[in-house]
Amino acid sequence: MAATATTLTEKMRAALRISSTSEKITEEINDCIAACKMDLQDVGVKKLEETDALIIRAITLYCKAEFGYSDKSEQFWKSYECLKMHLSLSSEYTGGVTPDTADDEVGEQDIKDLFG
Template sequence: MAADATTLTEKMRAALRISSTSEKITAEIEDCIAACKADLANDGVKAIDEGDALIIRAVTLYCKAEFGYNDKAEKFRQSYDTLKMRLALSQEYNTAPPVSETDTEGAESGA
């Protein structure tokens, strides 16, 4: 089993120190991950790669804040908000991937 085979859900389960694999807990973790991605996208982060270390850190901070990890939810939320702001301001994360010249939005030409 390769180390990179670990899913983001499993990484969050480990970060939150949750050993249970119940479907309800797994669904809650996955909902939290999806909410974090939506929040990042809403604030201008366009490059959300689940393998990127800073994206993983942002998701971890978000999940720890949402789960109230170690009664330090507010500190995790502040750290998440700071990282989110830095990602949104970074050209590496706020620039949409280039569109291929063969991509078209419609079949009509400008003729």
């Protein structure tokens, strides 16, 4: 896992055009990666493989928006939000549970189970 995390950190460093290997900058990049993963988990994304192209792209967009890369933070943030929505609606990334497949209806058996 550590090797994968380092690889992802280095990918973000390259995407952000940061050549410094300062411990503080590396920590900030890693915090940004972790925050993105938590944000994706909050919308139901369970498949957070660091080798998955769409996950890498989402993390890249998130980091660029957070770091204010190239004065296009708002554009990167909107792109991230669109990709996040796509991932949250994809059963491949949510483990099969999406708003379309979730059973939100209360059935007769649900009422019997509730009131015994």
